[in-house]
Amino acid sequence: MAGCxxxxxxxxxxxxxxxxxxxxxxxxxxxxxxxxxxxxxxxxAVVFGAYKISIADVYSIxxxxxxxxxxxxxxxxxxxxxxxxxxxxxxxxxxxxxxALAAAGATFQGCxxxxxxxxxxxxxxxxxxFGAAMGIVFHQFFFSVQAAAFIFGSLAxxxxxxxxxxxxxxPTITLILAGVILGSLFSAAVSIxxxxxxxxxxxxxVFWLMGGFYFASxxxxxxxxxxxxxxxxxxxxxxxxxxxxxxxxxxxxGLGVNPEKYKLILIGLATLMTSIAVSxxxxxxxxxxxxxxxxxxxxxxxxxxxxxxxxxLGGSYLLICDTMARTLTSSEIPVGIITxxxxxxxxxxxxxxxxxxxxx
Amino acid sequence: xxxxLNVKDLQFQYGMQPVLKDISFQVGxxxxxxxxxxxxxxxxxxxxxxxxxxxxxxxxxKVDGQDIKNLRIEEMAKLVAYVPQxxxxxxxxxxxxxxxxxxxPRLKSLFGTNKEDxxxxxxxxxxxxxxxxxxxPYNQLSGGQRQMVLIARAVAQxxxxxxLDEPTSALDFSNQIRIWRIMKQIxxxxxxxxxxxxxxxxxxxxxxxxxxxxxxxxxxEGPPQEVITETVLDEIYRNVCAVRNxxxxxxxxxxxxxxxxxxxxxxx
Numbered sequence: 155m156a157g158c159x160x161x162x163x164x165x166x167x168x169x170x171x172x173x174x175x176x177x178x179x180x181x182x183x184x185x186x187x188x189x190x191x192x193x194x195x196x197x198x199a200v201v202f203g204a205y206k207i208s209i210a211d212v213y214s215i216x217x218x219x220x221x222x223x224x225x226x227x228x229x230x231x232x233x234x235x236x237x238x239x240x241x242x243x244x245x246x247x248x249x250x251x252x253x254a255l256a257a258a259g260a261t262f263q264g265c266x267x268x269x270x271x272x273x274x275x276x277x278x279x280x281x282x283x284f285g286a287a288m289g290i291v292f293h294q295f296f297f298s299v300q301a302a303a304f305i306f307g308s309l310a311x312x313x314x315x316x317x318x319x320x321x322x323x324x325p326t327i328t329l330i331l332a333g334v335i336l337g338s339l340f341s342a343a344v345s346i347x348x349x350x351x352x353x354x355x356x357x358x359x360v361f362w363l364m365g366g367f368y369f370a371s372x373x374x375x376x377x378x379x380x381x382x383x384x385x386x387x388x389x390x391x392x393x394x395x396x397x398x399x400x401x402x403x404x405x406x407x408g409l410g411v412n413p414e415k416y417k418l419i420l421i422g423l424a425t426l427m428t429s430i431a432v433s434x435x436x437x438x439x440x441x442x443x444x445x446x447x448x449x450x451x452x453x454x455x456x457x458x459x460x461x462x463x464x465x466x467l468g469g470s471y472l473l474i475c476d477t478m479a480r481t482l483t484s485s486e487i488p489v490g491i492i493t494x495x496x497x498x499x500x501x502x503x504x505x506x507x508x509x510x511x512x513x514x
Numbered sequence: 515x516x517x518x519l520n521v522k523d524l525q526f527q528y529g530m531q532p533v534l535k536d537i538s539f540q541v542g543x544x545x546x547x548x549x550x551x552x553x554x555x556x557x558x559x560x561x562x563x564x565x566x567x568x569x570x571x572x573x574x575x576k577v578d579g580q581d582i583k584n585l586r587i588e589e590m591a592k593l594v595a596y597v598p599q600x601x602x603x604x605x606x607x608x609x610x611x612x613x614x615x616x617x618x619p620r621l622k623s624l625f626g627t628n629k630e631d632x633x634x635x636x637x638x639x640x641x642x643x644x645x646x647x648x649x650x651p652y653n654q655l656s657g658g659q660r661q662m663v664l665i666a667r668a669v670a671q672x673x674x675x676x677x678l679d680e681p682t683s684a685l686d687f688s689n690q691i692r693i694w695r696i697m698k699q700i701x702x703x704x705x706x707x708x709x710x711x712x713x714x715x716x717x718x719x720x721x722x723x724x725x726x727x728x729x730x731x732x733x734x735e736g737p738p739q740e741v742i743t744e745t746v747l748d749e750i751y752r753n754v755c756a757v758r759n760x761x762x763x764x765x766x767x768x769x770x771x772x773x774x775x776x777x778x779x780x781x782x
Contacts, residue, residue: 165638454608
């Protein structure tokens with residue numbers, strides 16, 4: 155008897171020639187424009203810096219490295235180090251971290267069906283902060299501060315998932331509450347570590363918590379960029395499924411998308427990206443919350459476009475903030491301060507102008 | 515008659531609390547079947563069991579001849595479409611995109627929809643008269659329009675069986691009747707429909723069959739004329755309803771209203 159039903163003819167009788175109802179050309183154009191913005195921002199960012207190097211010099215240094223030319227004779231080795239070993243990895247790392255935080259933010263917001271969620275919601279930041287503080291205070295026991303931060307950041311999310319999982323289901327509210335609880339637990343632990351640490355360790359912890367790209371190196375780029383980009387591509391390919399998930403668990407099941415499975419995959423990818431970014435550069439606020447919002451306003455809520463657009467916008471934004479951080483004053487300003495200073499007015503503007511339509 | 519939905523000896527309990535006891539019924543192809551019963555009688559749980567959102571502890575549920583126990587979520591979605599009660603999603607998806615979501619179980623590529631999917635979605639929009647609002651954000655529509663969009667999404671899903679969870683509960687009278695007419699039209703095209711409702715009049719006017727539930731089991735089942743009777747309604751609602759005949763149409767009225775009006779009394 156299985157499958158012996160006649161095909162339902164409901165939609166066959168309705169002749170529907172497709173017009174431009176589902177056209178995505180406009181959105182693709184916006185994605186392209188954001189890509190151009192990212193390229194322009196990075197091209198400009200390598201030229202700015204406390205040490206003045208002419209535009210021609212900057213690009214000839216980069217080109218000679220890219221093309222493996224041995225023109226060392228007419229290169230100033232100080233300029234070469236500044237452009238190739240300091241500025242360029244820093245620019246790339248800022249873009250990568252912006253990508254990670256903004257794409258993870260969009261994914262968390264979709265999974266939790268809440269536009270106010272940020273990538274740190276499940277306790278990644280507090281967990282990573284605790285790991286970093288442990289690594290700084292008890293440096294003799296830990297391999298590296300970065301590894302400790304990564305492990306504890308991921309651990310916080312795994313614990314939150316474990317606490318929230320009942321009968322193979324993880325209700326969103328329970329998961330977020332578990333994240334909040336773990337976050338405050340780890341924050342308390344960080345406070346204990348601050349309390350017992352000596353002055354230099356305390357200073358180091360405080361600086362780590364503010365986040366920044368001061369020590370960006372090629373080895374950071376080589377570690378972080380592949381992980382972030384691969385996770386980002388996997389995430390992007392699940393954009394349509396994320397649209398379905400954001401309608402709610404039961405509807406997702408009804409539409410053939412297993413909510414438990416895909417939420418786990420997406421949250422896993424977002425956690426991986428966020429953890430590795432946070433463990434390398436510390437806690438940078440606002441990017442993960444703001445960028446998805448800004449993109450939804452530009453090209454609508456379809457996650458197939460929100461994820462890449464948000465990532466590229468996040469990369470540009472964080473790069474601009476970091477360039478300001480290293481050029482505005484003679485000494486560096488922690489970039490987290492700039493992202494917050496620029497981000498808060500933007501959110502206030504959003505609240506005042508279209509609070510209802512954005513937050514309901 | 516082919517039974518598209520076949521439920522046999524279904525059991526379900528939350529902990530020690532039994533919610534469904536020995537539920538058995540069938541719905542044939544192209545039938546519009548109403549699921550009727552008071553609050554808390556287990557309707558929603560029965561619904562969720564049939565959709566495999568909940569796992570039944572005993573008995574068997576067959577959809578299109580296949581035991582749903584053996585079906586994966588992806589396979590279920592090709593057989594059964596689920597129309598939830600209208601609600602506001604957190605993101606302002608456009609109406610056409612919400613309807614296109616109905617094609618998800620049939621998407622071939624990982625990333626997007628093909629021409630056929632888009633045409634079917636347009637067809638569903640046209641069938642429900644939603645083409646004019648196709649470009650509006652779904653969460654800015656009225657409740658009635660949102661319910662229509664969700665039905666269009668289920669139509670685009672092209673399943674032999676469709677479940678609607680109280681599709682008319684939040685709507686005004688004209689929208690309620692519109693939804694029932696559309697469900698009737700969909701059923702006539704060969705799709706089997708199971709719809710929850712709290713309105714005894716609606717189920718008796720529009721349904722081919724009615725399953726009446728009370729206290730976790732099926733009280734009566736059959737054509738509405740045999741099932742929506744004063745005896746049955748008295749049993750579930752305790753002396754609230756009177757059934758009258760108004761020019762051939764069956765009306766369920768509150769007892770005190772029925773006493774004061776001139777409609778002919780029939781003893782059903």
